[in-house]
Amino acid sequence: MYVCLCVGVSDQEIRECVASGAATASEVMNRTGAGSGCGTCRATIASMVDGGGGPPDGGIKPCSVRSLCVLRSSSANT
Template sequence: MYVCLCLGVTNEAVAEAVAAGARTTRHVAQACGAGSECGRCRRTVRSIIDAMHHTPRTARPRRESRA
């Protein structure tokens, strides 16, 4: 399946980059290009990284609005 349509990068290519040591979306972009153009695929890339390392990201804390 294509993850990055801009560069035609597949989930297999992203998984290979992660297996080779990429731990962030920036590392993956440097390794295979996914996420280096428009950035729409970065969430999917992050999901692949998390799945391969079994470390799901926690939700960001909500910012309190200042009144």
């Protein structure tokens, strides 16, 4: 499942990044580019890095499609 729709980073890619040595959410974001768009996914990434696997409810909360649409609309206006 995609965690970051803005950049197209999946939960598997984040887990692989952590397994390869990324110890903080910042490291994961720098290596994968996740979290560099709208920012909606940053809390989920931090939770995954901390070993929670995702948000407190146990699931992985992907970026919302609405956030992606807002980002695209903002980009189109520039």
